Amino acid sequence: MAELRGRTAAALLAFACIGACSSEQSDLPGPEPAAPDQEKKPDVIYVPTPQDVVDMMLHLAKVRKEDVVYDLGCGDGRVVVTAAKRYGCRATGFDIDPDRVRESRENVRKNGVEHLARIEQKDIFTLDLSGADVVFLYLLPSLNVRLIPQLEKLKPGSRIVSHDFDMEGCRPDAVLTMRSKEDNDREHSVYLWTVPFHREETDSAMHGEVWEFKMDDAEEPAARQP
Known part of the structure:
Protein backbone atom coordinates (compact mmCIF):
# COMPACT_ATOMS: atom_id res chain seq x y z
CA MET A 1 0.00 0.00 0.00
CA PRO A 31 7.76 34.25 -33.93
CA GLU A 32 7.24 37.89 -34.88
CA PRO A 33 4.28 38.20 -37.28
CA ALA A 34 5.16 39.72 -40.63
CA ALA A 35 4.24 43.37 -40.98
CA PRO A 36 1.14 43.84 -43.16
CA ASP A 37 3.11 45.71 -45.84
CA GLN A 38 5.69 42.92 -46.01
CA GLU A 39 3.01 40.36 -46.82
CA LYS A 40 1.72 42.22 -49.86
CA LYS A 41 2.88 41.64 -53.42
CA PRO A 42 3.86 44.32 -55.97
CA ASP A 43 1.05 45.63 -58.18
CA VAL A 44 3.36 45.91 -61.20
CA ILE A 45 6.35 44.07 -62.62
CA TYR A 46 9.56 45.96 -62.01
CA VAL A 47 10.90 47.67 -65.13
CA PRO A 48 13.62 50.29 -64.49
CA THR A 49 13.31 53.78 -65.94
CA PRO A 50 16.33 54.51 -68.18
CA GLN A 51 18.74 56.90 -66.49
CA ASP A 52 18.42 59.53 -69.22
CA VAL A 53 14.64 59.51 -68.69
CA VAL A 54 15.18 59.87 -64.93
CA ASP A 55 17.39 62.89 -65.65
CA MET A 56 14.67 64.47 -67.78
CA MET A 57 11.95 63.79 -65.20
CA LEU A 58 13.99 65.57 -62.53
CA HIS A 59 14.64 68.44 -64.93
CA LEU A 60 10.98 68.76 -65.92
CA ALA A 61 9.90 68.76 -62.27
CA LYS A 62 12.38 71.59 -61.56
CA VAL A 63 13.72 69.82 -58.48
CA ARG A 64 15.50 72.13 -56.03
CA LYS A 65 17.75 71.56 -53.05
CA GLU A 66 14.98 72.49 -50.61
CA ASP A 67 12.52 69.98 -52.09
CA VAL A 68 11.48 66.66 -50.60
CA VAL A 69 11.21 63.99 -53.29
CA TYR A 70 9.15 60.79 -53.02
CA ASP A 71 9.48 57.92 -55.50
CA LEU A 72 6.49 55.56 -55.31
CA GLY A 73 7.69 52.15 -56.41
CA CYS A 74 11.37 53.03 -56.27
CA GLY A 75 12.81 49.88 -57.85
CA ASP A 76 16.60 50.04 -57.63
CA GLY A 77 16.51 53.52 -56.12
CA ARG A 78 17.96 55.39 -59.09
CA VAL A 79 15.51 58.31 -58.85
CA VAL A 80 16.21 58.77 -55.14
CA VAL A 81 19.99 58.48 -55.60
CA THR A 82 20.07 60.86 -58.58
CA ALA A 83 17.90 63.46 -56.83
CA ALA A 84 20.09 63.39 -53.72
CA LYS A 85 23.43 63.43 -55.58
CA ARG A 86 22.60 65.96 -58.27
CA TYR A 87 20.32 68.36 -56.42
CA GLY A 88 21.30 67.82 -52.79
CA CYS A 89 17.66 67.38 -51.80
CA ARG A 90 16.09 64.89 -49.41
CA ALA A 91 14.56 61.90 -51.17
CA THR A 92 12.64 58.82 -50.03
CA GLY A 93 11.85 55.75 -52.08
CA PHE A 94 8.98 53.41 -51.25
CA ASP A 95 8.59 49.85 -52.48
CA ILE A 96 6.66 46.79 -51.35
CA ASP A 97 9.16 44.29 -52.79
CA PRO A 98 11.83 43.35 -50.21
CA ASP A 99 14.34 42.53 -52.97
CA ARG A 100 13.95 46.01 -54.46
CA VAL A 101 14.22 47.58 -51.01
CA ARG A 102 17.51 45.78 -50.34
CA GLU A 103 18.85 46.75 -53.77
CA SER A 104 17.82 50.37 -53.33
CA ARG A 105 19.38 50.64 -49.88
CA GLU A 106 22.62 49.20 -51.23
CA ASN A 107 22.64 51.75 -54.06
CA VAL A 108 22.05 54.55 -51.57
CA ARG A 109 24.99 53.28 -49.53
CA LYS A 110 27.28 52.85 -52.56
CA ASN A 111 26.58 56.40 -53.70
CA GLY A 112 27.22 57.90 -50.28
CA VAL A 113 23.86 59.67 -49.94
CA GLU A 114 22.63 58.05 -46.72
CA HIS A 115 22.44 61.51 -45.13
CA LEU A 116 19.86 62.61 -47.74
CA ALA A 117 18.15 59.47 -49.04
CA ARG A 118 16.28 56.61 -47.44
CA ILE A 119 14.27 53.62 -48.62
CA GLU A 120 11.16 52.27 -46.88
CA GLN A 121 9.23 49.05 -47.44
CA LYS A 122 5.69 50.37 -47.54
CA ASP A 123 2.44 49.95 -49.42
CA ILE A 124 2.26 53.17 -51.44
CA PHE A 125 -1.54 53.24 -51.24
CA THR A 126 -1.39 53.72 -47.47
CA LEU A 127 1.15 56.57 -47.47
CA ASP A 128 0.63 60.11 -46.28
CA LEU A 129 2.17 62.05 -49.19
CA SER A 130 1.58 65.52 -47.77
CA GLY A 131 5.25 65.96 -46.86
CA ALA A 132 6.48 65.70 -50.45
CA ASP A 133 7.20 68.53 -52.88
CA VAL A 134 7.81 66.23 -55.87
CA VAL A 135 6.34 62.75 -56.43
CA PHE A 136 7.64 60.33 -59.06
CA LEU A 137 5.51 57.57 -60.58
CA TYR A 138 6.16 54.68 -62.94
CA LEU A 139 3.13 52.51 -62.34
CA LEU A 140 0.07 51.91 -64.54
CA PRO A 141 -2.77 54.28 -65.54
CA SER A 142 -5.22 52.56 -63.19
CA LEU A 143 -2.78 52.80 -60.28
CA ASN A 144 -2.13 56.48 -60.99
CA VAL A 145 -5.87 57.11 -60.77
CA ARG A 146 -6.06 55.12 -57.54
CA LEU A 147 -3.46 57.46 -56.03
CA ILE A 148 -5.39 60.65 -56.84
CA PRO A 149 -7.03 61.01 -53.38
CA GLN A 150 -3.57 60.86 -51.76
CA LEU A 151 -1.94 63.13 -54.34
CA GLU A 152 -4.65 65.76 -53.89
CA LYS A 153 -3.43 66.24 -50.30
CA LEU A 154 -0.04 67.51 -51.50
CA LYS A 155 0.80 71.14 -50.82
CA PRO A 156 -0.23 73.62 -53.55
CA GLY A 157 2.60 73.90 -56.05
CA SER A 158 3.80 70.33 -55.53
CA ARG A 159 4.74 68.51 -58.72
CA ILE A 160 3.92 65.00 -59.86
CA VAL A 161 5.91 63.37 -62.65
CA SER A 162 4.90 60.09 -64.30
CA HIS A 163 6.94 58.01 -66.71
CA ASP A 164 4.90 56.81 -69.71
CA PHE A 165 1.46 56.78 -68.07
CA ASP A 166 -1.24 59.44 -67.84
CA MET A 167 -3.69 60.03 -64.99
CA GLU A 168 -7.22 59.92 -66.34
CA GLY A 169 -9.36 62.84 -65.23
CA CYS A 170 -6.42 65.12 -64.40
CA ARG A 171 -5.10 67.36 -67.18
CA PRO A 172 -1.29 67.48 -67.20
CA ASP A 173 0.56 70.77 -67.30
CA ALA A 174 3.03 69.31 -69.78
CA VAL A 175 3.65 66.12 -71.72
CA LEU A 176 7.19 65.52 -72.91
CA THR A 177 8.29 62.92 -75.44
CA MET A 178 11.91 61.90 -75.82
CA ARG A 179 13.99 59.11 -77.26
CA SER A 180 16.19 57.31 -74.79
CA LYS A 181 19.69 56.50 -75.96
CA GLU A 182 19.93 54.04 -73.09
CA ASP A 183 16.83 52.20 -74.34
CA ASN A 184 17.80 51.73 -78.01
CA ASP A 185 16.31 55.09 -79.02
CA ARG A 186 12.83 54.02 -77.89
CA GLU A 187 10.34 56.83 -77.33
CA HIS A 188 9.31 57.61 -73.77
CA SER A 189 6.67 60.00 -72.43
CA VAL A 190 6.86 62.08 -69.27
CA TYR A 191 3.75 63.67 -67.74
CA LEU A 192 3.85 66.62 -65.36
CA TRP A 193 1.06 67.81 -63.05
CA THR A 194 1.03 70.61 -60.50
CA VAL A 195 -1.22 70.53 -57.44
CA PRO A 196 -4.09 71.43 -57.35
CA PHE A 197 -5.06 69.28 -60.32
CA HIS A 198 -6.95 70.58 -63.34
CA ARG A 199 -9.77 68.05 -63.32
CA GLU A 200 -11.55 67.07 -66.51
CA GLU A 201 -13.64 64.29 -67.94
CA THR A 202 -11.88 63.93 -71.28
CA ASP A 203 -8.51 62.46 -72.18
CA SER A 204 -5.99 64.65 -70.39
CA ALA A 205 -3.14 64.05 -72.82
CA MET A 206 -4.93 66.08 -75.49
CA HIS A 207 -4.85 69.30 -73.50
CA GLY A 208 -1.37 69.70 -72.06
CA GLU A 209 1.69 71.17 -73.68
CA VAL A 210 3.68 68.69 -75.72
CA TRP A 211 7.43 68.93 -75.26
CA GLU A 212 9.79 67.58 -77.89
CA PHE A 213 13.25 66.74 -76.66
CA LYS A 214 16.27 64.78 -77.85
CA MET A 215 19.14 64.05 -75.54
CA ASP A 216 21.68 65.67 -77.89
CA ASP A 217 19.68 68.93 -78.07
CA ALA A 218 20.16 71.96 -75.82
CA GLU A 219 19.41 71.41 -72.15
CA GLU A 220 16.16 73.38 -72.23
CA PRO A 221 13.56 71.58 -74.39
CA ALA A 222 11.31 73.67 -76.58
CA ALA A 223 7.58 73.46 -75.98
CA ARG A 224 4.92 73.69 -78.63
CA GLN A 225 1.15 73.74 -78.43
CA PRO A 226 -0.56 70.74 -80.06
Missing part, protein backbone atom coordinates in the same frame (compact mmCIF):
# COMPACT_ATOMS: atom_id res chain seq x y z
CA ALA A 2 2.83 2.37 0.85
CA GLU A 3 4.44 1.46 -2.46
CA LEU A 4 1.17 2.30 -4.32
CA ARG A 5 0.94 5.66 -2.56
CA GLY A 6 4.56 6.35 -3.55
CA ARG A 7 3.84 5.59 -7.19
CA THR A 8 0.72 7.78 -7.14
CA ALA A 9 2.65 10.68 -5.63
CA ALA A 10 5.40 10.31 -8.23
CA ALA A 11 2.83 10.32 -11.03
CA LEU A 12 1.13 13.43 -9.67
CA LEU A 13 4.50 15.16 -9.36
CA ALA A 14 5.32 14.27 -12.98
CA PHE A 15 1.98 15.70 -14.20
CA ALA A 16 2.58 18.85 -12.18
CA CYS A 17 6.01 19.29 -13.80
CA ILE A 18 4.55 18.76 -17.26
CA GLY A 19 1.83 21.32 -16.57
CA ALA A 20 4.33 23.85 -15.27
CA CYS A 21 6.62 23.38 -18.27
CA SER A 22 3.68 23.74 -20.66
CA SER A 23 2.60 26.93 -18.90
CA GLU A 24 6.10 28.37 -19.12
CA GLN A 25 6.39 27.50 -22.82
CA SER A 26 3.05 29.12 -23.60
CA ASP A 27 4.33 32.34 -22.07
CA LEU A 28 7.36 32.45 -24.36
CA PRO A 29 7.11 34.92 -27.25
CA GLY A 30 6.28 33.30 -30.57
Whole structure:
Protein backbone atom coordinates (compact mmCIF):
# COMPACT_ATOMS: atom_id res chain seq x y z
CA MET A 1 0.00 0.00 0.00
CA ALA A 2 2.83 2.37 0.85
CA GLU A 3 4.44 1.46 -2.46
CA LEU A 4 1.17 2.30 -4.32
CA ARG A 5 0.94 5.66 -2.56
CA GLY A 6 4.56 6.35 -3.55
CA ARG A 7 3.84 5.59 -7.19
CA THR A 8 0.72 7.78 -7.14
CA ALA A 9 2.65 10.68 -5.63
CA ALA A 10 5.40 10.31 -8.23
CA ALA A 11 2.83 10.32 -11.03
CA LEU A 12 1.13 13.43 -9.67
CA LEU A 13 4.50 15.16 -9.36
CA ALA A 14 5.32 14.27 -12.98
CA PHE A 15 1.98 15.70 -14.20
CA ALA A 16 2.58 18.85 -12.18
CA CYS A 17 6.01 19.29 -13.80
CA ILE A 18 4.55 18.76 -17.26
CA GLY A 19 1.83 21.32 -16.57
CA ALA A 20 4.33 23.85 -15.27
CA CYS A 21 6.62 23.38 -18.27
CA SER A 22 3.68 23.74 -20.66
CA SER A 23 2.60 26.93 -18.90
CA GLU A 24 6.10 28.37 -19.12
CA GLN A 25 6.39 27.50 -22.82
CA SER A 26 3.05 29.12 -23.60
CA ASP A 27 4.33 32.34 -22.07
CA LEU A 28 7.36 32.45 -24.36
CA PRO A 29 7.11 34.92 -27.25
CA GLY A 30 6.28 33.30 -30.57
CA PRO A 31 7.76 34.25 -33.93
CA GLU A 32 7.24 37.89 -34.88
CA PRO A 33 4.28 38.20 -37.28
CA ALA A 34 5.16 39.72 -40.63
CA ALA A 35 4.24 43.37 -40.98
CA PRO A 36 1.14 43.84 -43.16
CA ASP A 37 3.11 45.71 -45.84
CA GLN A 38 5.69 42.92 -46.01
CA GLU A 39 3.01 40.36 -46.82
CA LYS A 40 1.72 42.22 -49.86
CA LYS A 41 2.88 41.64 -53.42
CA PRO A 42 3.86 44.32 -55.97
CA ASP A 43 1.05 45.63 -58.18
CA VAL A 44 3.36 45.91 -61.20
CA ILE A 45 6.35 44.07 -62.62
CA TYR A 46 9.56 45.96 -62.01
CA VAL A 47 10.90 47.67 -65.13
CA PRO A 48 13.62 50.29 -64.49
CA THR A 49 13.31 53.78 -65.94
CA PRO A 50 16.33 54.51 -68.18
CA GLN A 51 18.74 56.90 -66.49
CA ASP A 52 18.42 59.53 -69.22
CA VAL A 53 14.64 59.51 -68.69
CA VAL A 54 15.18 59.87 -64.93
CA ASP A 55 17.39 62.89 -65.65
CA MET A 56 14.67 64.47 -67.78
CA MET A 57 11.95 63.79 -65.20
CA LEU A 58 13.99 65.57 -62.53
CA HIS A 59 14.64 68.44 -64.93
CA LEU A 60 10.98 68.76 -65.92
CA ALA A 61 9.90 68.76 -62.27
CA LYS A 62 12.38 71.59 -61.56
CA VAL A 63 13.72 69.82 -58.48
CA ARG A 64 15.50 72.13 -56.03
CA LYS A 65 17.75 71.56 -53.05
CA GLU A 66 14.98 72.49 -50.61
CA ASP A 67 12.52 69.98 -52.09
CA VAL A 68 11.48 66.66 -50.60
CA VAL A 69 11.21 63.99 -53.29
CA TYR A 70 9.15 60.79 -53.02
CA ASP A 71 9.48 57.92 -55.50
CA LEU A 72 6.49 55.56 -55.31
CA GLY A 73 7.69 52.15 -56.41
CA CYS A 74 11.37 53.03 -56.27
CA GLY A 75 12.81 49.88 -57.85
CA ASP A 76 16.60 50.04 -57.63
CA GLY A 77 16.51 53.52 -56.12
CA ARG A 78 17.96 55.39 -59.09
CA VAL A 79 15.51 58.31 -58.85
CA VAL A 80 16.21 58.77 -55.14
CA VAL A 81 19.99 58.48 -55.60
CA THR A 82 20.07 60.86 -58.58
CA ALA A 83 17.90 63.46 -56.83
CA ALA A 84 20.09 63.39 -53.72
CA LYS A 85 23.43 63.43 -55.58
CA ARG A 86 22.60 65.96 -58.27
CA TYR A 87 20.32 68.36 -56.42
CA GLY A 88 21.30 67.82 -52.79
CA CYS A 89 17.66 67.38 -51.80
CA ARG A 90 16.09 64.89 -49.41
CA ALA A 91 14.56 61.90 -51.17
CA THR A 92 12.64 58.82 -50.03
CA GLY A 93 11.85 55.75 -52.08
CA PHE A 94 8.98 53.41 -51.25
CA ASP A 95 8.59 49.85 -52.48
CA ILE A 96 6.66 46.79 -51.35
CA ASP A 97 9.16 44.29 -52.79
CA PRO A 98 11.83 43.35 -50.21
CA ASP A 99 14.34 42.53 -52.97
CA ARG A 100 13.95 46.01 -54.46
CA VAL A 101 14.22 47.58 -51.01
CA ARG A 102 17.51 45.78 -50.34
CA GLU A 103 18.85 46.75 -53.77
CA SER A 104 17.82 50.37 -53.33
CA ARG A 105 19.38 50.64 -49.88
CA GLU A 106 22.62 49.20 -51.23
CA ASN A 107 22.64 51.75 -54.06
CA VAL A 108 22.05 54.55 -51.57
CA ARG A 109 24.99 53.28 -49.53
CA LYS A 110 27.28 52.85 -52.56
CA ASN A 111 26.58 56.40 -53.70
CA GLY A 112 27.22 57.90 -50.28
CA VAL A 113 23.86 59.67 -49.94
CA GLU A 114 22.63 58.05 -46.72
CA HIS A 115 22.44 61.51 -45.13
CA LEU A 116 19.86 62.61 -47.74
CA ALA A 117 18.15 59.47 -49.04
CA ARG A 118 16.28 56.61 -47.44
CA ILE A 119 14.27 53.62 -48.62
CA GLU A 120 11.16 52.27 -46.88
CA GLN A 121 9.23 49.05 -47.44
CA LYS A 122 5.69 50.37 -47.54
CA ASP A 123 2.44 49.95 -49.42
CA ILE A 124 2.26 53.17 -51.44
CA PHE A 125 -1.54 53.24 -51.24
CA THR A 126 -1.39 53.72 -47.47
CA LEU A 127 1.15 56.57 -47.47
CA ASP A 128 0.63 60.11 -46.28
CA LEU A 129 2.17 62.05 -49.19
CA SER A 130 1.58 65.52 -47.77
CA GLY A 131 5.25 65.96 -46.86
CA ALA A 132 6.48 65.70 -50.45
CA ASP A 133 7.20 68.53 -52.88
CA VAL A 134 7.81 66.23 -55.87
CA VAL A 135 6.34 62.75 -56.43
CA PHE A 136 7.64 60.33 -59.06
CA LEU A 137 5.51 57.57 -60.58
CA TYR A 138 6.16 54.68 -62.94
CA LEU A 139 3.13 52.51 -62.34
CA LEU A 140 0.07 51.91 -64.54
CA PRO A 141 -2.77 54.28 -65.54
CA SER A 142 -5.22 52.56 -63.19
CA LEU A 143 -2.78 52.80 -60.28
CA ASN A 144 -2.13 56.48 -60.99
CA VAL A 145 -5.87 57.11 -60.77
CA ARG A 146 -6.06 55.12 -57.54
CA LEU A 147 -3.46 57.46 -56.03
CA ILE A 148 -5.39 60.65 -56.84
CA PRO A 149 -7.03 61.01 -53.38
CA GLN A 150 -3.57 60.86 -51.76
CA LEU A 151 -1.94 63.13 -54.34
CA GLU A 152 -4.65 65.76 -53.89
CA LYS A 153 -3.43 66.24 -50.30
CA LEU A 154 -0.04 67.51 -51.50
CA LYS A 155 0.80 71.14 -50.82
CA PRO A 156 -0.23 73.62 -53.55
CA GLY A 157 2.60 73.90 -56.05
CA SER A 158 3.80 70.33 -55.53
CA ARG A 159 4.74 68.51 -58.72
CA ILE A 160 3.92 65.00 -59.86
CA VAL A 161 5.91 63.37 -62.65
CA SER A 162 4.90 60.09 -64.30
CA HIS A 163 6.94 58.01 -66.71
CA ASP A 164 4.90 56.81 -69.71
CA PHE A 165 1.46 56.78 -68.07
CA ASP A 166 -1.24 59.44 -67.84
CA MET A 167 -3.69 60.03 -64.99
CA GLU A 168 -7.22 59.92 -66.34
CA GLY A 169 -9.36 62.84 -65.23
CA CYS A 170 -6.42 65.12 -64.40
CA ARG A 171 -5.10 67.36 -67.18
CA PRO A 172 -1.29 67.48 -67.20
CA ASP A 173 0.56 70.77 -67.30
CA ALA A 174 3.03 69.31 -69.78
CA VAL A 175 3.65 66.12 -71.72
CA LEU A 176 7.19 65.52 -72.91
CA THR A 177 8.29 62.92 -75.44
CA MET A 178 11.91 61.90 -75.82
CA ARG A 179 13.99 59.11 -77.26
CA SER A 180 16.19 57.31 -74.79
CA LYS A 181 19.69 56.50 -75.96
CA GLU A 182 19.93 54.04 -73.09
CA ASP A 183 16.83 52.20 -74.34
CA ASN A 184 17.80 51.73 -78.01
CA ASP A 185 16.31 55.09 -79.02
CA ARG A 186 12.83 54.02 -77.89
CA GLU A 187 10.34 56.83 -77.33
CA HIS A 188 9.31 57.61 -73.77
CA SER A 189 6.67 60.00 -72.43
CA VAL A 190 6.86 62.08 -69.27
CA TYR A 191 3.75 63.67 -67.74
CA LEU A 192 3.85 66.62 -65.36
CA TRP A 193 1.06 67.81 -63.05
CA THR A 194 1.03 70.61 -60.50
CA VAL A 195 -1.22 70.53 -57.44
CA PRO A 196 -4.09 71.43 -57.35
CA PHE A 197 -5.06 69.28 -60.32
CA HIS A 198 -6.95 70.58 -63.34
CA ARG A 199 -9.77 68.05 -63.32
CA GLU A 200 -11.55 67.07 -66.51
CA GLU A 201 -13.64 64.29 -67.94
CA THR A 202 -11.88 63.93 -71.28
CA ASP A 203 -8.51 62.46 -72.18
CA SER A 204 -5.99 64.65 -70.39
CA ALA A 205 -3.14 64.05 -72.82
CA MET A 206 -4.93 66.08 -75.49
CA HIS A 207 -4.85 69.30 -73.50
CA GLY A 208 -1.37 69.70 -72.06
CA GLU A 209 1.69 71.17 -73.68
CA VAL A 210 3.68 68.69 -75.72
CA TRP A 211 7.43 68.93 -75.26
CA GLU A 212 9.79 67.58 -77.89
CA PHE A 213 13.25 66.74 -76.66
CA LYS A 214 16.27 64.78 -77.85
CA MET A 215 19.14 64.05 -75.54
CA ASP A 216 21.68 65.67 -77.89
CA ASP A 217 19.68 68.93 -78.07
CA ALA A 218 20.16 71.96 -75.82
CA GLU A 219 19.41 71.41 -72.15
CA GLU A 220 16.16 73.38 -72.23
CA PRO A 221 13.56 71.58 -74.39
CA ALA A 222 11.31 73.67 -76.58
CA ALA A 223 7.58 73.46 -75.98
CA ARG A 224 4.92 73.69 -78.63
CA GLN A 225 1.15 73.74 -78.43
CA PRO A 226 -0.56 70.74 -80.06
